[in-house]
Amino acid sequence: MPANTLKFTIIHESTVPLYYQLFTQLKNEIQNGTLKPGDLLPPESQLCSQYSLSRSTVRQALNQLVEENLVLRRRGKGSFVAEKKLSRNLNHLYNFTEDMFELGIYPHSQVLEHAVEYATGETAKELKLNEGTKVFKLTRLRLANTEPLLLEVTRIPLYLCNDIVNEDFSNTSLYNYLKSKYDLNLHKAIETYEAVKLNKEMAQLLNCKSGASAFKIQRIAYLDSGIPFELTNSYQKGTACKLRLELYANQNKVNFSRETTLEKRSNNN
Structure with missing residues (x-):
């Protein structure tokens, strides 16, 4: 109507x-x-x-x-x-593919880069690798139905999954692949959020204006052994994301702890 x-x-x-x-x-x-x-x-x-x-x-x-x-x-x-804001539940190890299906949304990825490179700088530091160690690099534009939500660059040590370069991640969940193919026990992730402005190239991919606000999300994920298996830097346009903080009082402390969630409605892991 x-x-x-x-x-x-x-x-x-x-x-x-x-x-x-x-x-x-x-x-x-x-x-x-x-x-x-x-x-x-x-x-x-x-x-x-x-x-x-x-x-x-x-x-x-x-x-x-x-x-x-x-x-x-x-x-x-x-x-x-307004467009509905996709929400993320950050209280568990986030799986974009599964969470989108739960919301009745079709998840899809456009693979922009799929390559092997050598770890340097931030990659070597965060993944605790020697400089020059081979890593798998996967750059994806993440979509919910046909709406681009997230530009994501993921790096994984190649020694953990040496055949990963042969997999097509357009419609495959990365986390499900790592669990089923390599029996990796994915345990926890630490994410850091930073408010940024999108450059022209990123904005074009995310279908918004250059200089639009976005969340830069750095994710370092670990196996149950404590080994870091993933470094992801992603950019999620601010208009598609809403964060909610739930505060809880600790029984024996005066301060508050925080759990962060997105309110229900946008990473394909």
Whole structure:
């Protein structure tokens, strides 16, 4: 249903504030799929006229939708239904392929580079390798359905999986492959997040503007033996990612520990 033909009821005699009624009605239309990502909402003047509301009431309802990341305002163009943000559960060793399927989203990878190189600098340091040790390098553009979400560069010591260069990772989960093919017991990962701006090349791949905000995520993953088996540097566009921190009080301490999760909706490992 086009946004400009939406029809619902606002009860002026209700004790529920008018702005909240409008906010709830529009939110329901977004969540049930009547209003889809990219749809243009009716202009404020139309909502005022159609439901006999003041401009301040309509604006308050739209502001609430913006605060909940359900609507985006574009100056001079209007208010649009926002794209859903994919969420990541970071409390377990993350597997992009499996988590996307659980969300009903088809995961796909476009392999941009698939090669063997020699470890230097950061790679040698983080993977605890001697300079010049062979590593497998895999560069992928990660997609949910057809939407590019993540540009990912992964390096793995070649001695752990010497036939990996023969595998096509367009539709294969890297983590499942390492477990099934090489019986590697993947144990834990440490991720570091940094806010960055995308350069022109990265922005083109992620289908956004040069200089757009993104999360740079460095992941170092370990086997149960303590050996680091993966170094991944990835760039996830900020518009597709939302982080939520859950804080817990430790029983014997005053400070708080943190668990980080993404709220449900974007790495293919």
